[in-house]
Amino acid sequence: MNASDNGTASMEGWDSPLIQARDLSRHFHSSQVEVVALDGVNFDLQHGAFSVLAGRSGSGKTTLLNILGTLDMPDAGALNISGRDVLKLSTAERADFRLMHMGFIFQAYNLIRVLSARENVAYVLQLRGVARDERLRIADTWLAEVGLEGLESRRPDQLSGGQQQRVAVARALASEPDIVLADEPTANLDSHTGEALMQLMRALNEKRGTTFLIASHDPVAMDAGKELLMMEDGRIVEQHRQ
Amino acid sequence: MKHVGIYLRLGLRNLWLHPARTGLTVLALAVGIAALTFLTAMNDGWMQNIRENFVLTEVGHLQIHARGFEQSHKIRDHIPDTRPLKSRLDSEPGILAWTERIRVSGLASAAGANAGVLVSGIDPLRERKVSRLADFISQGRWFGLDEAHATIIGDVLAERLEVGLGDKLVLMAAAPNGDIMSEVFRVRGVIHSGVMDIDNLLTLIPLASARKWLGMATAGNGGEYGGVTDIVIRADSFADVNPLKQSLSAAFAGQDLEVLRWMDIDPMAEQWSQFADAYTWIVLAVVILVVLAEVLNTMLMSMHDRIREFGLMGALGTGAMQLFAMLMWETVILVCIGGLLGFVMGGWASAYYGEYGLDLSRFATAFSFMYMSPIVHPQLTFDGCARILGAAIIGAMIAGLYPAWKAARLEPAVAMREI
Incomplete structure (x- = not known):
């Protein structure tokens, strides 16, 4: 545990965890019932990790991933990512933080449908202010890296599900984020395509050192992870390397 | 951006x-x-x-009246002599043309009928440069030279009075001193403008005749000089109207005159x-x-x-x-x-x-x-x-x-x- 008392841990190189989560809890209120989605989650994630957050449906994986991705806020707890206390950030600052530090791969609807594969990858770079020629060069490089050379001009509806997920991987990595958060990336893919996607992400993790945290209950994804975090009833009940 | x-x-x-x-x-x-x-x-x-x-049918872009005429419409409130104003009107930038009129309400009598009329004494030559009245002639012709007792009337009025070209018309109106004056004119033309007030009421006569008839001629002339009720101005454009009003009001300040724009003259406008x-x-x-x-x-x-x-x-x-x-x-x-x-x-x-x-x-x-x-x-x-x-x-x-x-x-x- 490296969390500092004031929640503003400093970046001290690779010895400091990339993510430090302490007692994160999140409750959802519907009309008559209260659902405890997270119930005091504690864990650290190191730089360069390739971790899979596993658990049954409803165990809290997506809720935790949303909070780690600053897409949602916990009701209580502390969260430090890349040396920043992200829970103190405003909505606009969180959007900026995601832009500068995070990459995302979602289960579906990952791409902007009116943009080509190249433009989808370059979108985040454009928001970051990268010059046009440079961002297109980077996009093409990453599309080639994920095996989509020659498909750069295709729109999402002209790509298969696996190809769309590869574009999402390329986009997530093109901006060289501190961490890539993937929520059930293989859920809509057949087992062969899902396995290929996991192998691709793991290869990129090993080659580039990018940190991955993948929420999935797919055995293929769980097998591919270097580290497994098991969730049950809103808690991480087990964390081990494999 | x-x-x-x-x-x-x-x-x-x-x-x-x-x-x-x-x-x-x-x-x-x-x-x-x-x-x-x-x-x-x-x-x-x-x-x-x-x-x-x-503006071009009759009213003009601007009119100059003796102060009070616009409210009273009485001929007693007239401009007694326009000669001191002429040089300024001739040289004022923005004025395309100007003319003089005597306007007075009166009664027209023909052989078979009488009708209330609006008599307008006009300068036949200058009027053509200011208004379109001459263009509305539907029968007969515009005033010729030396036609002191000619009149041109609206077509509806002609029907009401049952008169035609060449017929006699006796006009009666109050002079500035209040005397009722009458004069005989002969119809030389009929106009149709489509404007109800013109076609129903207007009776045009030469300005010089009007001056003599109503006793408004300056002593010693045949009506060429004398009083008028209106000086009617045609400006180069509508954009000149406000500047002209300002300029002429300033120029004629202290002369008991008022300069009115076309929209001041008719509330309907x-x-x-x-x-x-x-x-x-x-x-x-x-x-x-x-x-x-x-x-x-x-x-x-x-x-x-x-x-x-x-x-x-x-x-x-x-x-x-x-x-x-x-x-x-x-x-x-x-x-x-x-x-x-x-x-x-x-x-x-x-x-x-x-x-x-x-x-x-x-x-x-x-x-x-x-x-x-x-x-x-x-x-x-x-x-x-x-x-x-x-x-x-x-x-x-x-x-x-x-x-x-x-x-x-x-x-x-x-x-x-x-x-």
Whole structure:
């Protein structure tokens, strides 16, 4: 545990965890019932990790991933990512933080449908202010890296599900984020395509050192992870390397 | 203006994603804007036509009266001698022509009937440069030289008095000193202007004859010099009216005169201007409503279609203001395409009918009462275009605000769960 008392841990190189989560809890209120989605989650994630957050449906994986991705806020707890206390950030600052530090791969609807594969990858770079020629060069490089050379001009509806997920991987990595958060990336893919996607992400993790945290209950994804975090009833009940 | 390129690209492509929906919206916008552009041009053309007809038929751009005449309309309130004013009127920039008149209410008697009339003593030569009265001759002719006892009357008045060309007419009116004077004239011409007051009441006689008849000639001449009730001025253009009023009022200050603009003379003219303004505001309100209804509907559908996409964009780091701007740009693109098309259609129709005229002769009687020509020439002015464009943009902005505001407020995690 490296969390500092004031929640503003400093970046001290690779010895400091990339993510430090302490007692994160999140409750959802519907009309008559209260659902405890997270119930005091504690864990650290190191730089360069390739971790899979596993658990049954409803165990809290997506809720935790949303909070780690600053897409949602916990009701209580502390969260430090890349040396920043992200829970103190405003909505606009969180959007900026995601832009500068995070990459995302979602289960579906990952791409902007009116943009080509190249433009989808370059979108985040454009928001970051990268010059046009440079961002297109980077996009093409990453599309080639994920095996989509020659498909750069295709729109999402002209790509298969696996190809769309590869574009999402390329986009997530093109901006060289501190961490890539993937929520059930293989859920809509057949087992062969899902396995290929996991192998691709793991290869990129090993080659580039990018940190991955993948929420999935797919055995293929769980097998591919270097580290497994098991969730049950809103808690991480087990964390081990494999 | 950062990221405008991506906003425009996304806006255009998203609109193109639903060609039928976008096409229908653009078409509706275009037809609406075209119709309103044409209506605005019609209004401007009408108003210009009414102003010109009103001014050039009889009234002139400006009139100079003895102070009090405009209220009393009594001949006793007249300008006794116009000679001291002439040099200034001849040299004043902005004056195209000017003339003098004596106006007095009276009674016309013919062999078979009597009628109340408005006698107008005019300078036959100068009058032709100021008004169109000579152009309205429908029978007979305009005044010739040395026709001291000739009169030209309105066609309706001629019917009422049962007189025709060559017939005698006895005119009676009060002189400035209150004496009732009468004189015999012979009908030389009949005019038809379409304007009720002119055709029903107007009786023109030569100014010199009027002066002598009513005792307003300066001593020792045959009526060439003397008193008048009106000095009527035709300006180079409507733009000269206000400067001329200021300049002449200053020049004739202390001479017990008042300088009146055409809209000061007839309250109805002022009401026409107010009506034109009201009409313009109504048109602008309709433009805003048309744009608002069309665009709001389309943009709300577009926003709901893409909630997940906005969630994704938000997750990737697109800020709320960027999402807001994105939707606003999409709205602007939609309105620009529809508006431009509408302007082209409305502009073409306005230009075509501006050139060849829109024939509304079947309403000629009603039109002439309003000093309107039955052939209407729409006039598309820069101001008219700017008003429509401004209203369309305001409508678009209002219509775009709500969907853009909703998109900007979306929580990425919630939006991405939307089905």
